[in-house]
Amino acid sequence: MLDDTLLDDPAALQRADHDRALLALAGAGARVRTALRLADAAGVDRLRPDGRPRAVLVAGHGSALTAGEILAALAGTASLVAPLPPTDAAPVPRTDRASAPPVFTAGLAWQLPGWAGPLDLLVISSADGGEQGLVALAEQAYARGCAIVVTAPAGSRLAEAALQVRALPLPYVPSNLPDDGTPPAGPAAEPDLPAEDPAALWAHLTPLLALAQKLGVTQLPYDAPAATADLLDEAAVRCRPDAAAYTNPAKSLAARLAGTVPLLWAEGPVAGAAVARFAAQLAERAGRPAPAGLLPQVLTAHRGMFAGQLGGGADPGDFFRDRVDEPDPLHLQVLVLRHLPGGAAAGEEDPGPAEVPADDERPRGYATTRAHRLAAAHDVRLTEYASTRPDPLHALADLIALTDFAAVYLGLAAQS
Incomplete structure (x- = not known):
């Protein structure tokens, strides 16, 4: 049952929003700006590609895969963009019986298509950077001669693997929510499947757009990604809790x-x-x-x-049936x-x-x-x-x- 009164009560919305999803969405524009600035600092703007790749494969899970689907929609039929979902999962051993079980996604596995090779680009994106399956995928791609780009948190296992396989490392921009001393979320029904940051999509998509624009995969105007940050800010104002x-x-x-x-x-x-x-x-x-x-x-x-x-x-029938209860x-x-x-x-x-x-x-x-x-x-x-x-x-x-x-x-x- 929907509580209509809660929608018009900003204080009640704030109390109900245990993981501060509304605040995360309000900061999406800022994350886009930060991701563009860090992608430029990482060298995307200095790339001088010799033509565009035959195919762009975007590997990850959750919002990272959604980012690949969005890029495919924006590229249309001009370029082949293929999201690469996980194909299998393996159990991850627990190192401490008293701690929470390992996150399920840590055991996911990916496999390159048989045709992938030196003409193709693999983009790996992860908000955690600890998935061993993505590290193995980067090694597969390196052995096949693919060009590789990795978006992951600095210092993560995946970011370190990117250096070993000569990938272009791009930083993942995490949510910058203030710590007010309260737990970020209530108890999860599935401890090994935590909820994803609702604005993580823009942290995955922004470096991907900057890269695709440089490679000619999309025909977007040069300033389109930067202007997107302003539009997200405007949407946050229209959809703010006190409206x-x-x-x-x-x-x-x-x-x-x-x-x-x-x-x-x-x-x-x-x-x-x-x-x-x-x-x-x-x-x-x-x-x-x-x-x-x-x-x-x-x-x-x-x-x-x-x-x-x-x-x-x-x-349509049984018009006189008692529906009170x-x-x-x-x-x-x-x-x-x-x-x-x-x-x-x-x-x-x-x-x-x-x-x-x-x-x-x-x-x-x-x-x-x-x-x-x-x-x-x-x-x-x-x-x-x-x-x-x-x-x-x-x-x-x-x-x-x-x-x-x-x-x-x-x-x-x-x-x-």
């Missing part, structure tokens, strides 16, 4: 999703990366399942749910994310992502029009949110910032 729900788009979205099973649909690869991220954050931060996918294929993948018990028109039934809700470049007039300030009214005159693709028809036919509410930024990276930052805050607000209000 009332009716003026805070993230709180409004959280309240809209409460009590529903959201289907997250996207039009285009940029919005597709945003809905994949939102689905992961809803699971992580709010404990909510949210199937996600790209139009048009998601229409056939999710169509069966509209006729099931979660559809808006389900249970029954909980409110869950129903589907469709959320469509879009990128509509050029929506703001010349010289007009873009307010960030906003709900698209049903009578909006801008043309919709056939798949989006069909999505509206499917939802209307089954009495399922469909809401569109769109960013009108012309630059795809900025549109992505808009959508991710909004949905990241919404996932945190939904989780905080639901647990109270």
Whole structure:
């Protein structure tokens, strides 16, 4: 059950936010600036590549893999960008029986594709830098002749391995949350699977963008990553805890999703990366399942749910049944994310992502029009949110910032 009053009580939100997720998201812009400055100091701006690599492989887990998926969306068909997830896991022995069990991710393993070789670039990114599987992957890549870039905390095992395999080392920028003397989080249900920093995505993505821009993997404007930091700051102001729900788009979205099973649909690869991220954050931060996918294929993948018990028109009979003691039934809700470049007039300030009214005159693709028809036919509410930024990276930052805050607000209000 969602506590609507908590959303408009900044002090209550602060008390409920045990791991200070809202503060971490508010500092995302600062992390982007720091990561760009440190990447420049590490030598990214001095690179003189002889052409671009045949493929860019991005290895890691969690937000590091999401960063690879975002880079693939931004590169489009011009360059091959492939996220490289772990393929196996092995137990890590405990050195002290009295201590907490080793983090599960320490035992993950990765494997290079058979075709990877001297024409390819491997980017390894880790917030911890202690995964032996990533160290082994760097050694694999070195033996194959791949170019290697490693983003990891200074002094970590992975950062030291980067020097051994002649990789370009880039620093990972951790969250700079102040220590107020309180524990950062409550007791975890799974001690070896701790929650990830919600703003870690930008610490993984920023060095990757700076590198990809230098190699010609993306066609982003030169100042696009730096301007993204300003947009994240603006989003943090719009979505701040002391902004009332009716003026805070993230709180409004959280309240809209409460009590529903959201289907997250996207039009285009940029919005597709945003809905994949939102689905992961809803699971992580709010404990909510949210199937996600790209139009048009998601229409056939999710169509069966509209006729099931979660559809808006389900249970039309038994009108006189006593429902006083029954909980409110869950129903589907469709959320469509879009990128509509050029929506703001010349010289007009873009307010960030906003709900698209049903009578909006801008043309919709056939798949989006069909999505509206499917939802209307089954009495399922469909809401569109769109960013009108012309630059795809900025549109992505808009959508991710909004949905990241919404996932945190939904989780905080639901647990109270």
